[in-house]
Amino acid sequence: MILTLALLAGLIAAWLLIGVVEKFRLGLRFMQALLYVPFRLAYRLADDRIKIARNAAAPVIYVISHQSRLEPALMLSLLPEDTLHILDEVSARSPWFEPWRELGRTIAFNAEHVFVSRRLVRVLKGKGRLAVYLPDAVEPDIKTFRLFRAVTRIAMQADARIVPIFVAGARALPLSLTPADKAPRRWFPRLSISVLEPMTIAELVARNPDQSSNTNALFDRFAEARLFGSDLNRGLFLAIRDAADRVGASHPIIEDVISGALNYRKLFIGARVLGRRFEAVTAPGEAVGLLLPNANGVVLSLVGLLSASRVAAMINYTAGPASVTAAVRTAEIRTVISSRAFIDKASLADIVAAVEEGGAKLLWLEDVRTSVTALDKLAATLLWRWPLQPQNAAKPAVILFTSGSEGTPKAVVLSHRNLLANAMQAEARITISPADILLNVLPVFHSFGLTGGTILPLVTGVKLFLYPSPLHYKLIPEVARKARPTVMFGTDTFLANYARTAKDGDFSSLRFIVAGAEAVKPETRCVYRERFQAEIIEGFGLTEAAPVVAVNTAIHGRDGTVGRLLPAMRMKLEPIEGISGAGRLWLDGPNLMMGYMTSDRPGELQPLDGWHDTGDIVSVDREGFITIRGRAKRFAKIAGEMVSLGAVEMLVQSLWPEEHHAVVAVPDKRRGERIVLVTTADDADPDELRKFGRQAGAADLMVPNDIVKVEEIPVLGSGKTDYVSTRKLAIDRLGLSAAA
Structure with missing residues (x-):
C-alpha cells in the first residue's frame, strides 16, 4: 500500500x-x-507555433480545423483564457470534456445554422477573442461553406485578424470525426500544431488581388494551415515512410499488371536493395537517369535513388533519339537505369544508342537483381525504415525535361520540398484517403504522372495502380474494371478514346478523374458524367511548378476553367497590349522549381530568381477561377489586334471534330502576321470555315485564309502538338522561308 x-x-x-x-x-x-x-x-506534441496564436493582438478569430473531439480540449488548454470558444453541441455536453470546459468561456451553436453574428461582433470589438471550430472538409459542401462566409463577415465587421490552426495527425485519433477506412486509427500518433500568422481579411485578399473574393481568401488561408501541417522539410523518402507509419507498413501501396501488389514494407525493402547498388556506381547528388515504364520497378528505383541521395532524371523515351541525347548531356547524366525486357518489348534500341551517344552507361535492373545476395536482402529487411544517406529537402530530388512544344527543351530541377509541397497542396484541395485506389496511366517522365500519379499516392497512403502506356485504349477500360480505381488521371484525348471503347461498367468505380495538359471538351465531360457517373475535374500545371498550379474540385468547380490556385501560391497578371480582361500569368510558391539546366550550360543549375513567368495568358473571375486564354507565344498580332491561336483551333475543331488541326502564325508583310491552319481534313474549305466562324460569332481576324493539308500533324513524344515543326512546315508549304 x-x-x-x-x-x-x-x-x-x-x-x-x-x-x-x-x-x-x-x-x-x-x-x-x-x-x-x-x-x-x-502525443509528443510539436507546439512551438502556438505562441503565434497566444501573442496575436485582439480582436482575433482563431479558425480551427475540427478533425476530432480532441481539438476543443486542446485549444482550451493552450489559447488565452479570455477566448470565447464556439463549440459544437456534442463537445458542449460531453461529460469527459468538463475539466477543460472550465478553463475558458464557451458557448454552443447548432452547425445547421449560421452564427448569430451581432453578438460575436460586439465581443470582438471589445478587444475580444473567438475560437471557431470548422468542419474538417477539404471540399466543404454548401452548408459548411456558409460558416466560412459567416466568419468572414464577422471578421470584416470587427476588423479582426484571422489565425488558422490545424492539428496535424488528429484525424488518426480514436476520437476522430473521419471514418476509420479513410483515416486509420492510432492510439498515440505524434501530433503537431500548425499555426499561421494573424492577418485581416483585407490583408488576405491583398496577397492575391487578382483572384480572391473575401470568403475564398479565408478558405485558402485555412487550407494553407493544413498544408503547413505537413513537414515539408522532411524529404520525400521520410515523407513516404511517415505515410507507412500512419496507415501501416502492411498497407498495399503499389501494383502493376505484371508484378502484382507490394505493401509499404516490401516497397522499402526493394528500394533499399536497389539503392545500395545505385550507391556503388554513382556519387551523392549525381543525376541518375530513369528509363523505365509505369511499373513497380520504376517506383522501387525512384525511392532507391531518393534513399541514396541521388537525383532521379526522368528520361522521356518517346521524345526521339535527338532529344534523349540532348537530355543526357544537359543534365550531365553518367548512368541510366533501365530494363532489357522493357527495351526489347518497346523496341527502344535507338533510345539506348542515344543514351550512350550522350555519354551515359546503362545499368540494367536484370543485372542488379542477379547480383543481390541473401545477406543484402536480410540487411534491407532489418533496416528498411532508414535511408541510405542523410536526407535534405532543400536538395534536388528530380530532373524533368520540358516538352519543347514551342522551343528547345529544358531540364527542370525540382527539390524534395518542391515535390512534397505540390503533393500536399493537392491533398489540401482534393479529397483523397487511404480508402482510394488511383489508376495512373500517365508516364512518370511527365510531371503530372510523376507528382500527381506517383508521389501523391505514396505520401498519402492511396494505393497506386500503374499501367505502362496511356495509348492502350481498348485495354485500359478492362484494367479499370478489374482494379476498381476510385481516382484516375488523364488528358482529354486519352479519356475520350477510353470512353469510345469502354463498356458501361468499366469506369463505374471512379469518384472523379483529374484531367490536365489540354482543355477538356464538353462532350468528354458529358460522357463520363452520364455513362460512368464520374466527374472530370480539370486542372492546370507546368513542369516548373512540380506541376499543379490550379485545379477544380468535385464540389467547387466551374466547367471551362482550370479551377482555383492551390494553397500557398501567389499569382500576378501582367497586362498585355491588345488583350482585354486577361494578362500574362506570373507565379510564386513553395512548389516552384529550383531552376533550369540548359544545353549551353550543362550540369549547371540556373536558379529561379523570384517570380516565374509562365508564358500563359489567363483571365480570372472574382471567385478565383482561372480560364486559360492561350500561351503568350500562341497569340498572333494581326494589324495591331491580338488573336488567340488556341481559340482558332477550338473553332476549327468544332467544325471538323474528327480531324486533327494545328493553327500557327506566319510572317505577313502587310499585317505583321497571318494565321495558317494546318489540318488533316482533306475537305477543309476556307469559305466553309469563314461561314461557320460568322455563325459562331468569331471575328473575321480569327478565321484562317491559308489552309495547309497534311497526312499527320507533327507531335512531340508527350503527345502534344509540335508547333515549332508545324510552323516550319507551314512556312515551307507557303513559300515563306525567306520572309521567316
Whole structure:
C-alpha cells in the first residue's frame, strides 16, 4: 500500500513539475498547463507555433480545423483564457470534456445554422477573442461553406485578424470525426500544431488581388494551415515512410499488371536493395537517369535513388533519339537505369544508342537483381525504415525535361520540398484517403504522372495502380474494371478514346478523374458524367511548378476553367497590349522549381530568381477561377489586334471534330502576321470555315485564309502538338522561308 501511495505521489509530483515547466514555457495559466500535460506527453506534441496564436493582438478569430473531439480540449488548454470558444453541441455536453470546459468561456451553436453574428461582433470589438471550430472538409459542401462566409463577415465587421490552426495527425485519433477506412486509427500518433500568422481579411485578399473574393481568401488561408501541417522539410523518402507509419507498413501501396501488389514494407525493402547498388556506381547528388515504364520497378528505383541521395532524371523515351541525347548531356547524366525486357518489348534500341551517344552507361535492373545476395536482402529487411544517406529537402530530388512544344527543351530541377509541397497542396484541395485506389496511366517522365500519379499516392497512403502506356485504349477500360480505381488521371484525348471503347461498367468505380495538359471538351465531360457517373475535374500545371498550379474540385468547380490556385501560391497578371480582361500569368510558391539546366550550360543549375513567368495568358473571375486564354507565344498580332491561336483551333475543331488541326502564325508583310491552319481534313474549305466562324460569332481576324493539308500533324513524344515543326512546315508549304 505504501509503495502504491509513493508511486502515486511521485506521478502527481511529476505531473505538477511538468505543468510548471509548461506554464512558463508557453505562458499558460497553471490549471491550463496541468490539463495540457496529458496531451503533451501522450502525443509528443510539436507546439512551438502556438505562441503565434497566444501573442496575436485582439480582436482575433482563431479558425480551427475540427478533425476530432480532441481539438476543443486542446485549444482550451493552450489559447488565452479570455477566448470565447464556439463549440459544437456534442463537445458542449460531453461529460469527459468538463475539466477543460472550465478553463475558458464557451458557448454552443447548432452547425445547421449560421452564427448569430451581432453578438460575436460586439465581443470582438471589445478587444475580444473567438475560437471557431470548422468542419474538417477539404471540399466543404454548401452548408459548411456558409460558416466560412459567416466568419468572414464577422471578421470584416470587427476588423479582426484571422489565425488558422490545424492539428496535424488528429484525424488518426480514436476520437476522430473521419471514418476509420479513410483515416486509420492510432492510439498515440505524434501530433503537431500548425499555426499561421494573424492577418485581416483585407490583408488576405491583398496577397492575391487578382483572384480572391473575401470568403475564398479565408478558405485558402485555412487550407494553407493544413498544408503547413505537413513537414515539408522532411524529404520525400521520410515523407513516404511517415505515410507507412500512419496507415501501416502492411498497407498495399503499389501494383502493376505484371508484378502484382507490394505493401509499404516490401516497397522499402526493394528500394533499399536497389539503392545500395545505385550507391556503388554513382556519387551523392549525381543525376541518375530513369528509363523505365509505369511499373513497380520504376517506383522501387525512384525511392532507391531518393534513399541514396541521388537525383532521379526522368528520361522521356518517346521524345526521339535527338532529344534523349540532348537530355543526357544537359543534365550531365553518367548512368541510366533501365530494363532489357522493357527495351526489347518497346523496341527502344535507338533510345539506348542515344543514351550512350550522350555519354551515359546503362545499368540494367536484370543485372542488379542477379547480383543481390541473401545477406543484402536480410540487411534491407532489418533496416528498411532508414535511408541510405542523410536526407535534405532543400536538395534536388528530380530532373524533368520540358516538352519543347514551342522551343528547345529544358531540364527542370525540382527539390524534395518542391515535390512534397505540390503533393500536399493537392491533398489540401482534393479529397483523397487511404480508402482510394488511383489508376495512373500517365508516364512518370511527365510531371503530372510523376507528382500527381506517383508521389501523391505514396505520401498519402492511396494505393497506386500503374499501367505502362496511356495509348492502350481498348485495354485500359478492362484494367479499370478489374482494379476498381476510385481516382484516375488523364488528358482529354486519352479519356475520350477510353470512353469510345469502354463498356458501361468499366469506369463505374471512379469518384472523379483529374484531367490536365489540354482543355477538356464538353462532350468528354458529358460522357463520363452520364455513362460512368464520374466527374472530370480539370486542372492546370507546368513542369516548373512540380506541376499543379490550379485545379477544380468535385464540389467547387466551374466547367471551362482550370479551377482555383492551390494553397500557398501567389499569382500576378501582367497586362498585355491588345488583350482585354486577361494578362500574362506570373507565379510564386513553395512548389516552384529550383531552376533550369540548359544545353549551353550543362550540369549547371540556373536558379529561379523570384517570380516565374509562365508564358500563359489567363483571365480570372472574382471567385478565383482561372480560364486559360492561350500561351503568350500562341497569340498572333494581326494589324495591331491580338488573336488567340488556341481559340482558332477550338473553332476549327468544332467544325471538323474528327480531324486533327494545328493553327500557327506566319510572317505577313502587310499585317505583321497571318494565321495558317494546318489540318488533316482533306475537305477543309476556307469559305466553309469563314461561314461557320460568322455563325459562331468569331471575328473575321480569327478565321484562317491559308489552309495547309497534311497526312499527320507533327507531335512531340508527350503527345502534344509540335508547333515549332508545324510552323516550319507551314512556312515551307507557303513559300515563306525567306520572309521567316
